[in-house]
Amino acid sequence: MNFDQKGLKRRSMTVEYFIENINKSIDIKLRRLNKVDEQKRRIYDRDLHRPGLALAGFTNLFTYKRVQILGNTETRFLNQLDDKTRIKAFDNIVKYKVPCIILTSNNKLDKVLLDMATEAGIAVLATRNASTKTIFLITDFLVDRFSVYQQYHGSMVDVYGVGVFLVGKSGLGKSEVALDLVERGHRLVADDAVVINRKGEKVLIASRNNIIDHFMEIRGLGVVDVRAAFGIRAIREKKVVQVVVELLEWNEGIDYERLGLDTKTTRILGVEVPLVQLPINPGKNITVIIEVVALNYLLQQHSGYVAAEALEDRIKRSIDGESMLNTRFGSNYFAKDYE
Numbered sequence: 617m618n619f620d621q622k623g624l625k626r627r628s629m630t631v632e633y634f635i636e637n638i639n640k641s642i643d644i645k646l647r648r649l650n651k652v653d654e655q656k657r658r659i660y661d662r663d664l665h666r667p668g669l670a671l672a673g674f675t676n677l678f679t680y681k682r683v684q685i686l687g688n689t690e691t692r693f694l695n696q697l698d699d700k701t702r703i704k705a706f707d708n709i710v711k712y713k714v715p716c717i718i719l720t721s722n723n724k725l726d727k728v729l730l731d732m733a734t735e736a737g738i739a740v741l742a743t744r745n746a747s748t749k750t751i752f753l754i755t756d757f758l759v760d761r762f763s764v765y766q767q768y769h770g771s772m773v774d775v776y777g778v779g780v781f782l783v784g785k786s787g788l789g790k791s792e793v794a795l796d797l798v799e800r801g802h803r804l805v806a807d808d809a810v811v812i813n814r815k816g817e818k819v820l821i822a823s824r825n826n827i828i829d830h831f832m833e834i835r836g837l838g839v840v841d842v843r844a845a846f847g848i849r850a851i852r853e854k855k856v857v858q859v860v861v862e863l864l865e866w867n868e869g870i871d872y873e874r875l876g877l878d879t880k881t882t883r884i885l886g887v888e889v890p891l892v893q894l895p896i897n898p899g900k901n902i903t904v905i906i907e908v909v910a911l912n913y914l915l916q917q918h919s920g921y922v923a924a925e926a927l928e929d930r931i932k933r934s935i936d937g938e939s940m941l942n943t944r945f946g947s948n949y950f951a952k953d954y955e
Contacts, residue, residue, distance in 0.1 A: 623764035623814065623885045628658040631716045631739050634683075638757050644750065646718065649740040650730055656737060659683060659715045662758035664751055666690065671705045680712035683754065687747030691723040703728060710736040718754070720747040760821075764885055765813040772805035772822040772855060773797050778910040779822060779855040781810065781889075784863035788896060791832050793863070795840065796903040798850050804842050805855045807832045812857060814885040820857040859890050859913050861906055866897035 632654035635646055665682040668690055669675075694702050706729045709717070716739040719725065725733070725740065733740045743750055770783040771794035782790045791807055798804050806824035813821045824830060830842045830851045843851050860882055880891040892909050894902060915921045 619768070619882060619884045621766050621768075623766050625764050626762055628660045629761060630655045631657045631659065634659055634716070635739070635741065637761075638754065641757055642753050644743055644745060644753050646741045646743055649719070649725070649742055650734040652734055652737050652739050654716075654739050657713070657715045657739065659758070662755065662762040664754060664758075666747075667709055668693070670708050673705070673708060675708055675712075678708075678712065680709075680714050682715070683758075684709065684714055684717045685720060685747060685751060686717060686723065686725075687720045687750075688723065691719065691725075694726075694729070699728075702726070703732070706732060710738055714738050716741060718743065718750065720745060720750045760813065760815065763813045763815050765811060766885060767809055767811050767825065768884075769808065770810050771807045772810045772824075772857070773906075774803040774805060774852055774855050775907060775910040776802070776914065778913050779805070779858045780906060780910060781822065781857050781860045782863065782906075783860060785865070787835075788863045788865065789902075790863060791834055793902050793906065795832060795834060795842075797906065798842060798846055800903065800907075802907075803850055803852045804830060804832075805852055806830075807842075812884060814887060818887055820884055820887050820889065821854050822857050823854045857884065857889060859892060859909060860884070861909060862891060862893045863902070864893055864895045866895045870895070 635648070635654065638644060639646055659682075661679070661682045663679075663682055664685050665679045666685050666687065666689075667678065670678045670680075671690060671693060694705060697705060710732050714736075717733060719740065719742040722742060722744050724742075730740060745753070768781075768783070769786075770781055771790045773780050773782065773794050775797060782794060784790055794804060794807055805822055807828070807830075809825035809828050811823050811825055813823070815821050832840045832842055834840055880893065881888045882891040883889070890913070894905060896902060912923065915923075
């Protein structure tokens with residue numbers, strides 16, 4: 617399987633998209649305090665900014681292209697100023713092309729300041745959450761939206777809590793295997809079109825294509841709606857990619873891995889992920905094998921246990937023990953037991 621496709625990345629988003637989607641994604645409940653054309657302002661940066669220094673008059677390093685957060689400190693600073701100074705301080709922000717301003721902890725702006733923001737075309741929003749929580753939630757949302765992503769052909773299934781990404785050539789039965797796993801109580805994340813986002817440096821998050829949703833195409837049967845057929849327990853929205861299982865056509869000329877001592881990996885969007893290659897031949901129960909792949913992953917992650925290494929160690933200890941006995945008693949000592 618080739619994962620060499622270059623990752624894509626969103627360059628910006630409109631303030632309108634930001635407001636509509638963040639309220640659907642997380643419990644922050646941003647409320648609009650004024651009415652402006654939210655499509656004319658765009659957010660380019662995933663980081664946020666608290667403009668305390670800008671309000672005080674120092675704007676040399678003012679990162680105005682970021683979402684601006686006004687918490688208790690900033691609003692109380694404005695409130696303790698006289699009217700003329702307050703207007704001058706707030707003008708240090710609105711004279712720049714700021715995407716939007718968010719007031720935390722249900723803080724409010726004077727009507728004069730709100731009118732200044734409206735005239736400048738800056739959306740002013742409010743939330744009941746404190747500044748720390750607001751910054752955490754919005755940053756997480758923006759990091760997710762600005763992360764590197766790519767869409768791959770395959771099936772993503774949550775097996776015993778392990779995110780297993782099934783890949784391979786078309787027609788090998790990835791969807792059938794995924795459907796069998798769902799029938800056995802596991803959960804489908806996506807089929808056919810799997811969208812993978814790289815979050816941070818080492819985490820890959822898989823989700824479905826919104827158009828395909830949780831529908832599956834099974835050759836000979838047709839389209840299956842997994843959510844309607846198996847219920848809400850059979851699906852999940854997102855899952856971390858932890859193991860890649862590549863289904864291969866059986867080829868007698870290839871020497872396949874038998875012990876599992878040589879751990880294979882593959883790179884998706886620059887992140888190393890364990891790779892298991894499973895050749896398909898008649899009589900092989902791929903579904904059960906994938907369940908064992910997930911269980912082996914859990915054993916290795918939580919206890920450091922690798923079955924192949926344990927067996928190899930046992931064989932070595934057995935050989936070493938027999939060698940010591942032969943050295944002590946002679947090689948003919950055990951021969952009489954078999955005469």
